[in-house]
Amino acid sequence: MALPLILLAAAALLLAYKLFSRLRYKLPPGPRPLPIVGNLYDIKPVLVRCFTEWSEKYGPIFSVYLGSHHSVVVNSAALAKEVLKDNDVQLAYRNRTRQINKFSKNGMDLIWADYGPHYVKVRKLCTLELFSIKRLEGLRPIREDEVTAMVESIFNHSSKPENKGKAVVLRDYLGMMAFLHITRLTFGKRFIDSDGVIDEQGQELKYILNNAITLGTKKSAFAEFLPWFSFLFKEQNEALAAHDARASSFTKRIMEEHTLARQKTGNTKNHFVDALLTLQEEYELSDDTVTGLLWDMISAGMDTATITAEWAVAELVRNPRVQRKVQEELDRVVGRDRVMTEADIANLPYLQCVTKECYRMHPPTPLMLPHKASTDVKIGGYDVPKGTTVSVNVWAISRDPGVWKDPLEFRPERFQEEDVDMKGTDYRLLPFGSGRRICPGAQLAINLVTSVLGHMLHHFTWSPPSGVRPEDMEMMEQPGTVTYMSKPLEAIPTPRLPAELYKRVAAGNV
């Protein structure tokens, strides 16, 4: 008899505490949460569109409950500034799920580290060492190798008599390019054999990456938000431990291979494994941090590049006027008797505006990465209590008619009329975030995507599959934290340069 009474009293106390907390603070308004599930019952699959609709209903700042966890979403440039500049330090923590805690060894990496001495040290290492201008330049041959390898493989496929005039699924090529680029840059290896097939170690890497996504979408992952699912924690723990062991052994083997190679040749290469292993002592990095940083780069840098480039080509297929204008610029600056390189980008201002317009309309991480309040703060006149997750809806901001003229129109000229920065100083355009936690890979990503676009348009003219009108192309997002196109883009590539310019420009031993 006593036990049920104690449980009832505990539940009543908990409820009273929650009610008291809510009344104590002036929280932002928002959709009505239900007990236990919060707003999970009402959230639509494409989260960013759902949040944008809610911001129209509840205002530019609103509350949302994932289960019982309180989150705040801001949807205007002015409020983004309050989050990312005025309250930057107080809102620089991260919210780690159980899965993320396991993968990041309680935030011993960069992406999932809370703001503090560890974060400051690792961030400094990234800024000064991994993403320095010198290293970005040193890694350029890898980018040019992979982009030209992709062009060659599209050309070879579409030149076969049976494929002439047929559409290709662009994501297959972009995905392979992005995989080979980021894994080479991070792990210092091209995981592909002489027949162009992913080798055994590369297959293991792909398995690890896919398994991480599967684990995140399994029902046991929802136990995070819904307490009555906590009996699934045991199953989840086992799956996470097995995954962790496999990923660690993969990374250990790679690190050993590079240590051996360095001892043999005395040479340190430009890629991140060599950089981190040689800096490990100077920066006092634990093995967990080195491993965590390597996986951070893979997870942050792979899908994002594919997503932006796919949306960009889709926009250019829909807007032949813009496509022709970029090609005219390329023909004028590069000509038709050589392949463009990254060194040409500085002389291709319209191409740069096209890249920027793509990042404006289709930021691949449309809600950035959520931040967490390390203390109580005020945003937009509302209380944001310690522990709240705060997201910035950069997708809604870059489509806000209050700050952009005809925001739904794909018009790169807007950036010739007004030069808007996209690396964190203008709160209307924040594909890479802003402030302390701004994406350290922003310049690398801009270089890669601009180079991909330049090559794609210099080498080919892109048109919709036969029977599809450009204006009828599907331009919706797929559900998920990153916004792939809901339907992989299919487009017909028509070569426009002499055949000998479609050869891969292979990089040496970078």
Ligand code: HEM
């Ligand atoms: C189109 C490409 C990319 C986009 C749009 C993008 C966007 C972002 C965004 C919005 C954030 C979160 C900022 C915040 O929390 O305030 C972020 C963080 C991060 N990105 Fe990127 N990113 C891209 C490519 C890359 C690449 C290529 C790398 C590395 C190779 C990278 C590494 C990181 C890391 C390590 C963080 C965590 C920073 C921190 O928490 O301090 N990103 N990125």
